[in-house]
Amino acid sequence: MGERALVTGGAGFIGSNLIAYLLRERPDWDVVCFDKxxxxxxxxxxxxxxxxxxxxxxxxxxxxxxxxxxxxxxxxFTFVFHLAAETHVDRSIQDAAPFVRTNLVGTAVLLEAARAxxxxxxxxxxxxxxxxxxxxxxxxxxxxxxxxxPRNPYSATKAGADLLCQSYVTTFEMxxxxxxPTNNYGSYQFPEKFLPLMITNxxxxxxxxxxxxxxNLRDWLYVEDTCRALLMMAEKAEPGAIYNVAADELxxxxxxxxxxxxxxxxxxxxxxxxxxxxxxxxxxxxxxxxIREELGFTPSVGLDEGxxxxxxxxxxxxxxxxxxxxxxxxxxxGRQYPEIAGGSQ
Ligand code: NAD
Ligand code: TYD
Numbered sequence: 001m002g003e004r005a006l007v008t009g010g011a012g013f014i015g016s017n018l019i020a021y022l023l024r025e026r027p028d029w030d031v032v033c034f035d036k037x038x039x040x041x042x043x044x045x046x047x048x049x050x051x052x053x054x055x056x057x058x059x060x061x062x063x064x065x066x067x068x069x070x071x072x073x074x075x076x077f078t079f080v081f082h083l084a085a086e087t088h089v090d091r092s093i094q095d096a097a098p099f100v101r102t103n104l105v106g107t108a109v110l111l112e113a114a115r116a117x118x119x120x121x122x123x124x125x126x127x128x129x130x131x132x133x134x135x136x137x138x139x140x141x142x143x144x145x146x147x148x149x150p151r152n153p154y155s156a157t158k159a160g161a162d163l164l165c166q167s168y169v170t171t172f173e174m175x176x177x178x179x180x181p182t183n184n185y186g187s188y189q190f191p192e193k194f195l196p197l198m199i200t201n202x203x204x205x206x207x208x209x210x211x212x213x214x215x216n217l218r219d220w221l222y223v224e225d226t227c228r229a230l231l232m233m234a235e236k237a238e239p240g241a242i243y244n245v246a247a248d249e250l251x252x253x254x255x256x257x258x259x260x261x262x263x264x265x266x267x268x269x270x271x272x273x274x275x276x277x278x279x280x281x282x283x284x285x286x287x288x289x290x291i292r293e294e295l296g297f298t299p300s301v302g303l304d305e306g307x308x309x310x311x312x313x314x315x316x317x318x319x320x321x322x323x324x325x326x327x328x329x330x331x332x333x334g335r336q337y338p339e340i341a342g343g344s345q
Contacts, residue, residue, distance in 0.1 A: 013045070019033055036059065058071055122174065130155055208270055225247070
């Protein structure tokens with residue numbers, strides 16, 4: 001008999017890619033998406049899943065114990081992939097409250113429901129940002145035992161969620177596995193994030209905003225590689241294990257912008273240095289040896305190939321991101337999916 005997987009935050013960027021990936025790679029699995037549909041959640045991201053009899057969408061809030069209780073009362077899950085989160089660092093600097101609610105309270109509520117239901121595996125989506133920043137000039141890297149030193153409200157709430165997960169492993173022997181991937185990019189990424197912002201701005205004839213000097217380093221991981229790592233973790237990892245997931249494609253922001261300009265046939269006059277992000281983390285560099293050695297995971301899409309794919313995707317899917325940039329995508333909300341019973345959101 002097939003398994004049933006829950007993906008929280010499945011109407012967002014990585015979650016929607018994960019749902020498409022699971023439906024394709026595990027043809028006997030049922031997949032349930034549970035999502036609040038915040039500004040970052042978009043039912044248009046689920047068009048590959050819609051109509052599939054093995055796919056169900058449930059609208060609800062991970063931080064609402066009534067919503068989550070109703071979800072677990074209706075479905076019995078083998079796997080939980082917990083991706084629902086507030087995710088944009090700049091927004092967390094403007095207002096940390098939704099980050100505390102969703103990333104911390106939401107993770108606590110979901111852990112408790114999954115523990116009570118006895119799920120076989122809970123994969124928690126964390127981030128490289130929980131380790132904090134590596135200063136300029138240092139070649140340090142973080143492995144899974146490095147201390148958590150988050151420096152902005154987003155990464156602080158993600159680190160808190162990691163600790164909650166670890167507490168459920170030690171206290172309740174719950175089979176939680178934590179993924180800490182680097183910056184993802186790919187299709188359906190909300191255009192407030194750096195890569196889709198650059199590509200869509202250039203198509204619109206607008207410049208690329210570069211925070212500060214642009215020397216900050218990020219490692220860019222293609223989203224399908226992340227999805228493959230998450231599935232491996234669900235099926236093969238030891239309970240309680242933590243895995244860094246990296247592409248080993250570390251590059252300064254300004255250099256990434258130059259590559260995008262060159263791919264799109266545009267010049268350096270489209271670069272605009274703007275005021276830096278407060279407390280801007282300089283670099284996240286991960287040692288991802290553990291997932292390679294224990295699960296056999298290596299990334300398969302290099303940055304050159306991935307950038308070509310992603311530029312092509314945003315060129316071919318203009319209506320998707322134009323609706324977002326003009327706010328029109330909210331028309332999908334509640335179109336055909338009733339809200340889950342058991343509490344307001
Ligand atoms: P996203 O912002 O594109 O999507 C987040 C999704 O979560 C949206 O569909 C939103 O509606 C949903 N959501 C938000 N609050 C909710 C709530 N209270 N209840 C239910 N659903 C809610 O995010 P993403 O980039 O796809 O990131 C997914 C996960 O991966 C997050 O946990 C993030 O911290 C982590 N992560 C992301 C990256 C990256 O580069 N994007 C890198 C490492 C880790
Ligand atoms: P972002 O996509 O917000 O991811 P994160 O902050 O989680 O790494 O930003 C990636 C990098 O790009 C980060 O160093 C900040 C920088 N950046 C810019 O230079 N300009 C922008 O307009 C944005 C959104 C980000």
